[in-house]
Each structure stands twice: as C-alpha cells, then as structure tokens.
Amino acid sequence: MAEKSLRLDPMVGDLQALTGVRFHFATFTSLFANTIGRATFMVFLLLGLRVLLRNQWLALAATASIFSAMIAVNSALPWFVFGIAFLMNGLMLFYLLRFGYLATVVVMTCNYFMGHFPPDLHWANWYASSSTLCILFLAFLTAYGFRVATAGQKTLADDFD
Amino acid sequence: MSEADLTKTTPRSHPSITSHSTIDEGRFPPGTLLGQRYRIVSVLGRGGMGEVYRANDLILGQPVALKFLPVEMAQDEHILTRFRNEVRVARQVSHPNVCRMYDLGEVDGQPFLSMEYVDGEDLSTLLKRIGHLSQDKGVELARQLCAGLAAAHDKGVLHRDLKPANLLLNSKGQLMITDFGLAGLAEQVQTDIRSGTPAYMAPEQLSGLEVTHKSDIYALGLVLYEMFSGKKAHAAETRAELQRLKDGGSAPSLSSLVKDLDPAIERVIERCLSPDPMRRPSSALAVSAALPGGDPLAAALAAGETPTPEMVAASGSHDGLRPRTALLLVLAIIVGWIGVAMLNSHVTLLDKIPFDQPTDALAQKAKEMIATLGYTDKPADVLYGFSKNTAYQEQLNKHFGGKAWEHLMHTRPSLVNFWYRTTPGSLWPANDRNIYPSEMDPPMTVPGMVRISLDPEGRLLNFRALPRATDSPLDGPDDWSALFKLADLDMGMFKPVEPKGLPQVTFDQRSEWKGTISQHIPHEFRVEAAAYRGRLVHFSVAVDWGDPPAPPPSLRARLGQPVFPPALHVGLCFRRVDGVEQLEGRTHGPPWRLAPGDPDGRRRLLHLPSGRALQHIHEFQPGDVELAGGQHLRRRAVRHHVHGLRTPRAQTLAGDAGGLGPAVFRTLHGSASRPPRAVRRRRRDGSGPVGGRLQHGRKKPAAGPDGG
Helix, strand or coil: HHHHHHHCCCEEHHHHHHHCHHHHHHHHHHHHHHHHHHHHHHHHHHHHHHHHCCCHHHHHHHHCCCCHHHHHHCCCCCCHHHHHHHHHHHHHHHHHHHCCCCHHHHHHHHHHHHHHHHCCCCCCCCCHHHHHHHHHHHEEEEEEEHHHHCCCCCEEECCCC | CCCCCCCCCCCCCCCCCCCCCCCCCCCCCCCCCCCCCCEEEEEEECCCCEEEEEEEEECCCCEEEEEEECCCCCCHHHHHHHHHHHHHHHCCCCCCEEECCEEEEEEEEEEEEECCCCCEEHHHHHHHCCCCCCHHHHHHHHHHHHHHHHHHHHHHHHHCCCCCHHHEEECCEEECCCCCCCCCEECCCCCCCCCCHHHHHHHHHCCCCCCCHHHHHHHHHHHHHHHHHHCCCCCCCHHHHHHHHHHCCCCCHHHHCCCCCHHHHHHHHHCCCCHHHHHHCHHHHHHHHHHHCCCCHHHHCCCCCCCCCHHHHHHCCCCCCCCHHHHHHHHHHHHHHHHHHHHEEEEEEECCCCCCCCCHHHHHHHHHHHHEEEEEECCEEEEEEEECCCCHHHHHHHHHHHHHHHHHHHHHCCCCEEEEECCCCCCCCCCCCCCCCCCCCCCCCCCEEEEECCCCCCCCCEEEECCCCCCCCCCCCCCCCHEEEECEEEEEEEECCCCCCCCCCCCEEEEEEEECCCCCCCCEEEEEEEECCCCECCCCCCCCECCCCCCCCHHHHHHCCCCCCHHHHHHHHHHHHHHHHHHHHCCCCCCCHHHCCCHHHHHHHCCCCCHHHHHCCCEEECCCCCCCCCCHHHHHHHHHHHHHCCCHHHHHHHHHHHHHHHHHHHHHHHHCCCCHHHHHEEEEEECCCHHHHCCCCCCCCCCCCCCC
16 A cells, blocks of 8 residues: 555544534634635735746746645655645646636635545444535535526536436 | 418417508507597507507506407407417516517407507518618617517526517617517427427427427527528528428528628527527527627626626526536546545544544543542533644654554554643633644643543543642552553553653652553553652653654755745745635725725625634533633634724624623633733723724723823
8 A cells, every 4th residue: 555655644634523513613614714715825826926937837836836845844755745745736726727716715625624524434433423524515515516606507408318 | 382381380369560560440440449448549560360559548648559369260269368378478577678568358359468569660670671780780689689588588488489570679779579479488388389480490399399498599590690681591492491401500601691790699690590409509698698798707807896606607608517417427426425435444544543432431531530540629621632643653654664554553552642631720822822722732830730641442541630739648559550450551561660751740659660561562661650649640651662752853854955945934924824814804904905895705704713713612610611712712802892993893893892891801811811902991991882882993092090
C-alpha cells in the first residue's frame, strides 16, 4: 500500500467532531465560514499574482505553488506531497477560473467536509453518525444545487421511457 | 395544393380579426344593439368559422371585438365546447403581448365571445404590404412575440396556431398574439395533435407524433423567418412535400435572402427550425435572449450585477439533460461516493485502531477514575475531547518505517487519546492567540486542576493533578496496583526501575516501572507515578523508545533547500486571514467603504462562525449549567453588540447588550471578568440603554465627575 511504503500520515478527520451532535453542528457551520474565507483568499491571491505576473496561467501556477508549499513543509515527504498538492491546488484554481467563486466555495466545502467527517462504510461504529452527516449533507447540497441551478427549468429533457 | 388548403386542416373557431379584413355588414348591421350592452360599429372579419365585429361596450364605454360562430355551427356541441375552451384558455394568460379575452355571451341563441379590440392590422397583412421588416423593427417585434408566447407557455398553454395572421399590431406598433381557438394545456391536447395550420406546424406535429411547447418554438421560427425575409421558409405545393421539407430542415439560408442580416438572428431561427425538438431553443425567452442585444446575462454583468439563478438557467440553450446522460451521471456519483467511502476505510485512522467506546462512556469513565483517585470535589468547569498522539506517531514512523500502519492497529498506546480536564473555576485559554480552551491551554497552574487521558478503550494513560493546600491528606497510595488496574496493565510484568523522568508537579512519593504489556507488542513500556500527601498527582504510561524524542527537524532541513520567504510569509497570512471576519469588518465599516452587493446575505454569513462556539459550550459553575459560548462568542458579542453601531440591527443588539450587560458578560465573559473597555466607557458615559438607545454614529461623551 502506498501509505505504508511512503509513510504518509493517516487521515484523522476532525476528532473534535466525535464528541457529539453539538460538535457536529459547530464544525459544520464553521466549515462554511472557513471555506468562504479560504476561497476568498485564493481569489485575491490569484488576482494579485495575475497583476504581478501578467499571465493567468503563471498566476495559477504560482498560487498553486504557494498553497502546496504551505502543505508540504509540514510533511515527512515534502517534495512528494508538494507534487500531489500542486496538482490538487492547480485543479481547484482551474475550477475557480472556469466556474467561478461560488462553485469553488461549494467544492472546497465538500472537500473539507469529507476531510472532517470522512465517510466510510462501517455503519456499526458508534461514530457512524459522522459518516451519516457527511452523506446527508452532500445529498442535501447536491439536491439543493440542482434545484437552484435549474431555477424552475426542468432537469430532464425527456421523461424516462 | 393551395395555400388555403394548407392552412385549413381543422375547423377553425374564428377568422382573423383585423381592421383591414374584407368589410361588409355581416349578420349585424352597424348600429345594432346586442343584449342591451354592445352596439355594433362594423364588421372586422369574416370566415368559415364565423364573423368578428367591432362594437362598443355601452356599459363600460370601451371598444371591444365580438366573435360570433356561423349560424350553422352555433348548435354544434363540439364547436361550442371549443368556443368556450378558447375563452377559458386565453383567460389564463395575461400579458401585454397577448390579446385579452373578456367573456362569453349569447344573443338570440347565437353565442359570441368578447375580446380586446386591437386597432391595427395583422402581421400577415403588413408583410404582404411592405415585404419584410427591417432588422431593428423585426427584432423589436420578435422580442414582443417571444414574451407573449413565453407567458402562455409559463401557464402551460400551447398556442398551436402561431402564424402571422394571428399576430396583431396595434396603432402603437405593439404586437399581440390572438386566436387561442386551438390552444390548450399541454397535457390536454395530445389527443388532437394535428390541429393547426400545416404550413406553420412543426414536423413532429405534422406527422402526428406529439405537440409540445417546442412545436410552438418551431412555429415561432417560421414566423420570424417570414418577418425578416418576407418569404415562407418552406414553399410546398402538397402536404407530403411540406412534410419532406420540414423533416429535412431545408429552409433557404436567411442571409441569402436578406443582406446584412445579423448572424445571431439567422442562428437562432435556424435552431428554431431544427427538425429535432431537442435541438431547438429551450424556451421562447431563450429565443429572445439569443436575438441581438437580448442577452440578459451580458447586460447584467455589464451593469455590474450578479445574475439571478433564474436568469442563468433561462439563458441556457439546451433543455435539460437527456435521461440517459442523467442516469449515467447519477450512477457515476453513487459509484464515486462508494469508492471514496471504501478508500476511506483504508486510510482513515479511526478504522485502523480499536475505537469502541463512545465519547460519553469515556467521559463517564474519566470522571469515575478521577473520583477513585481521591479528587471528589465537584468541578466548576469540565472540558473534554480527543487528541492525536503526534509524538507517538513520529516514533512509530521512525522505528517501524513502512510497517507503522500495522502497529497502529495492534499496539498500545493508541494514536488517539481521550482527554478530560476539570477546574475549580471557568476554563478560558491563557494564551491570547487561542480562541478556545483546549487540552493544554490553560496550562495546569491552578490548584484543583485535574487532567486525565484515556486511550479509546477507556484505559488510563496519563494523569496530572494539582492538589489544593486545603485538601486533607490521604493514606495512599502505598499500593500502586490500583493504578495498574485502571491502566489495564499486569503489574507482574513490570519491574521497578530507577526513576528517570521528573514529574512537573509537586510530589513526595514517586515510582517508576518498566515492562511489557503483552507478547504481541515488541517494545517495552515505562510507567511513572507520583503522589503528594497520599494523593496521586502524576501518572504516565509511555513506550520506552530508549532515547529521548528527537526535536522536529527544521523547515530548512526538511526541504533540503532554503525556504523561499514569500511562501512562508503568505502562509502565515493565510493562517491569520479569516475571510468572514474581514467581511464582518466591512459590514460594520463606514457606509462609503461598503461594496455593492448583498448586505443581507453578507450579514447572514457573519453568523456562521458563531456556530463554532457551540463546540466550546461546557458545564459552567457548580450545580448550575449555563451556556457559556467561549471566548469566540464573547468576542463576537462584543464586536456585534458594542462596536458595530452603524447598522440598525447592530444598534438594536447594542441596546440589548447594554440593557442585559451584566448578565451577558457574566455568562459570556465569566463572573470574574470585567466587561470590555467600550462597554465600561458607555456605562460611564451613560450612552448605553440605561440612558437610552445608542444613537447612530458616535455620541459625544457626557462630562463625568472627573471632567472626562
């Protein structure tokens, strides 16, 4: 397994969220605020670097490098983590450029949410409520997103035969 | 087949209503009084389906149009039903570009309907007279036509007979859709698909497959084609030829007929005339948006406004997902999610370690252990949570390398610990940079503080207590075996050794042991214990790695290169930036600094971080459970209630804060704490609610006894 050979840290999630429903809700609400703040920072950083470097894609690469370096410095395998993080951050920034701020906030929220409440298939665990919350939240967000995005238009072009 | 044949496939409910139709006196000569209400002025039109008259409504004093059925059809129940249906359907649609229908009536056994009188001519007549419309005028009328049709579709009404003869232009140049004789609700017209005018029917309607709002869009395309070119899109002699032409989508290019036509017009008409309904624009509004200058999204963005979701959705050129695509996407989401969940089971820490005890059970166990160890006083504040044993993980990686994961699953102590701490007073972080109290903040400095750590199985790992001077001495612990029992260790497998570590608490007894836990765990453990006046003050179970934990490597050493300063600098900024807090500052800033946007939404957004405070609500004061929101909530309360005075909401809250000041700050800030400086100043100045509601802006402080 990659995590054995590479000695990557195990994914912990938000241990505080294990301490009850109230903590679920607290983490849940603060996640929104955090992702909005981070996405906003990402936008401003990208814009600033775009002005400095005068090229959108250079600005994207520079922004991704900065974010990746912040993650990599705390890792046991900084260059490997930097590469992976660069790809992920680059994808997120491309998403920001292509689909805009709101879509990026939603993606980041889902991303962080799944990191804090990792969904798994062990429903018998006493902390399975975290997984359930994750599933319900993502399902709700998906349904709400569809509803808002269609804005009264029908989702399907034809009925199912 | 003549055009007349092509335009008469079903009995029509009425002829065209125009002021330029053939004029004769008809059934009712001018001046005839009908039903003591309508006086006939003239006949507007006459056809196989009846006559239309211009009349004056004597009661309301308005001109109206009256449509009568032919005498021979007046008794036909089917025709009458259609006649009534026309009124019923048309009255559902209310729009400036749809001719208004008033009511049904009957005179001498002859039913009629009354409708809005349009003083003008129909589009067909106009086109015969002038050829085709200019681009600007055509776009203007096309947009009105789209708006009227969209209003009908919005009510679920299909017109089914859209053609130039049914589009009236009044004297002001306003276009109105009329003749809803064949119209009906979409779900009710599927049994009568072919009704309409073949020359303006969509291919699917002409072949009897279906009639939908896309059929009206097709007819709209034909009308637009005719408006801009003055020619019909399909010149067919027979119905079969017409069907063939429509199925092939072979209308002559508009640009070949009209010079300098905007390509956008040609493109949207081509899409309207697509034989495949799926390829046509999704709505009449989408057609309107595709016309030159009709992009509301571009207009909104140019105006610096955020387009509404409705605007974005309506601008789409496609009409939803195909069911197969949708199904595949749903399956992809489900499969992807299951994949993530399965992968998570392999990489998440909690699934790698024994983690059977719920939080409440661990908290109860910790509470009982503390009591067992002689600390029976009821604490004023309790805080607990989980923490990751990072030092242990680093040692595992160092000593076991790639096999660390396997050890995680079987060894003790665990990578995740449960901590539980009690204090004789309220718990607030001592480090001002921390918002919340935690396992280590505030430090163990106040007598009476107790902190205990258990592993996820509920076994004692660490214990530290600061006994109070007033605590009476106990007899124990002469026998340390009780501790080993709480830690689920076999004392027989441990041997006393010379103490190496120095407990960070005052003690008068100490012991240390070394041994193994089981045959499955290869490394040795070191157990430390210390007591003061008979009470346990220190206990620790840790792996004896044989060497002290190495300090963490420097960033430079980790990267092998000099760390580039910008990244670090931005990283530090990143840690400090809280977008919502920034937004909060903007919201409460002076009005001239506020950016345009959605202030209500921004304000709602500001309440999100408050949810974090829920995490730090804990029991507070002996025997009295109060909701103490923690430092974070206190700071927010101060900011909202005291500093944010520029919004009405904030003013109200500020008034509340002042009025409830003592209670609020006793609850949020702790009884021993002083209210913030701003509150003290306001109280001193008398500008709080005690002296009246806070006024907008700064209030000049009243002179106090000290002259301040």
